Amino acid sequence: MDKRTNEEWIADLRAGGEQQAKALEDLRAIILRGLPYAIAGRLDPNSPESEALAEEVVQETLMRVLEYLDTFEGRSQFTTWAHKIAVRAALTELRRRRWREVPLPEMEMNEDGDSSYRELPDDQASPEDQVDRKDMLKRVNRIIMEELTDKQRKALMATMEGFPLEEAAQRLGMNRNALYKLMHDARLRLKKRLEKEGLTPQEVLSVFEQAGK
Amino acid sequence: MKFKQIFQRLFGSNKQKPVSPQNGTQADKSEKMQKMLMMLSNTKDVELTCDEVFALLDQFVELAAQGEDVAQLMPLVKHHLDMCEDCRDEYKVLESIVQNVA
Numbered sequence: 001m002d003k004r005t006n007e008e009w010i011a012d013l014r015a016g017g018e019q020q021a022k023a024l025e026d027l028r029a030i031i032l033r034g035l036p037y038a039i040a041g042r043l044d045p046n047s048p049e050s051e052a053l054a055e056e057v058v059q060e061t062l063m064r065v066l067e068y069l070d071t072f073e074g075r076s077q078f079t080t081w082a083h084k085i086a087v088r089a090a091l092t093e094l095r096r097r098r099w100r101e102v103p104l105p106e107m108e109m110n111e112d113g114d115s116s117y118r119e120l121p122d123d124q125a126s127p128e129d130q131v132d133r134k135d136m137l138k139r140v141n142r143i144i145m146e147e148l149t150d151k152q153r154k155a156l157m158a159t160m161e162g163f164p165l166e167e168a169a170q171r172l173g174m175n176r177n178a179l180y181k182l183m184h185d186a187r188l189r190l191k192k193r194l195e196k197e198g199l200t201p202q203e204v205l206s207v208f209e210q211a212g213k
Numbered sequence: 214m215k216f217k218q219i220f221q222r223l224f225g226s227n228k229q230k231p232v233s234p235q236n237g238t239q240a241d242k243s244e245k246m247q248k249m250l251m252m253l254s255n256t257k258d259v260e261l262t263c264d265e266v267f268a269l270l271d272q273f274v275e276l277a278a279q280g281e282d283v284a285q286l287m288p289l290v291k292h293h294l295d296m297c298e299d300c301r302d303e304y305k306v307l308e309s310i311v312q313n314v315a
Contacts, residue, residue, distance in 0.1 A: 034310040076271035080311055084271045087306045091299075137246070160245040165263070165299045177264040180297060187256040194253070201254035208247050 009078040013069055024062055027082055031058050034083045038090035042098070053093060061086040092166060099167045105157050129207075136207045143193050152186040155179055255296060259289075266293045266300050274307045 004012065004023075012023035035054050036045065043050045064085050072081055144153060151172060158168040169179035191201060273290050277283045284291045294301045 030314075033314045037309040037313070038306045075269075076275045080271040080275055080307070083310045083314075084267070084274075084303075084307055087303050087310070088267065091303055091306065095299075140246075156249070160249055165297060176299065177262045180263045184256070184260050184262075187253055188258065191253045191256050201250045205247060205250040205254065208250070 004078070006072075006074050006078045010069065010072065013066065027065065027079075028058055028062060030079050031061055031082060031086045034086060035090060038087050039094070042094045053090070057086055057090045057093065060089045064089070095164045095167050096170075099164065102163075104154060104163070104168065104171050105161045132207050136204055139197075140204060143190060143197070147189045147193050148186050152182055155183055156186060159183065252296065255292075257292065260296065261289045261293045263293075263297060263300055266290050266297070267303075270300075270304060270307060274304065274311050277308065278311045 004026075009023065009027075012019050013027075014020070015023075032054060035057060038057075039045060039050055039053065043053065061082065065082050068085075072078065144156070148156065155168055155172060158171075159165065165179055165183075166176040169176045172179065174182070194201060194204065269287065269290050273283055273287050276286060294304050
């Protein structure tokens with residue numbers, strides 16, 4: 001049953017009737033074999049929640065496979081393409097469940113930027129290094145304030161706090177792709193502004209690395 | 214075979230707790246700033262978006278599984294995966310599936 005060629009998968013799934021039903025049944029079994037790799041380490045595999053999630057994801061994947069069948073270009077095995085859709089659906093749902101109770105981090109902004117990032121842990125850095133680091137943080141924060149939009153700052157804060165892009169995007173009323181573009185623009189702006197001020201990210205980074213030694 | 218049986222056969226039945234998403238301790242902040250600066254350092258003028266990478270991910274994973282030098286063949290996809298944790302997670306799961314199931 002797993003041995004269809006790409007062309008056979010497409011033909012069977014387009015056929016309708018029993019031929020399509022059989023192909024969907026086979027594809028369902030294939031997807032179910034892959035899903036444990038998406039769920040492992042993210043959800044208790046013995047929970048009813050886990051089984052329900054798998055069922056939900058399989059249904060969603062089969063619907064999407066049929067919906068986007070025409071976009072399959074045959075550049076991979078058809079089953080790899082279908083697994084890809086299932087993995088996206090599963091991880092999207094798992095991220096949503098894991099992060100739904102976590103509020104987006106708030107930034108307390110002032111003229112110096114985000115105050116929380118000015119108070120770094122007191123490590124074993126020398127007093128000179130600590131002054132360098134504090135000055136550099138102030139400078140970076142100022143640049144963030146001047147160059148980025150409110151949305152970009154919120155997104156930057158969220159991703160620095162470990163929020164998945166997808167989840168941060170949803171909270172900010174956009175999709176993941178749009179947020180990646182927004183963040184790319186933010187990174188470019190910050191990088192160019194640092195360059196304009198005679199700094200490279202590596203030089204700024206070295207201040208923190210030295211301070212952390 | 215039921216989903217739970219498949220799972221237990223592959224990974225055993227040990228319950229794995231997800232890591233708490235809240236780790237905003239003061240000690241992490243220097244690390245986060247460094248992470249952001251590393252991201253800036255690796256930023257390119259032209260980057261693929263998540264959707265563009267998703268469209269190529271199955272092909273990328275199969276080439277990697279065949280031992281091809283994907284960094285050379287599809288450098289923009291590789292770069293995006295280095296920059297985007299969401300896409301990287303999806304890549305790693307798909308890679309496991311291709312290696313073990315497909």
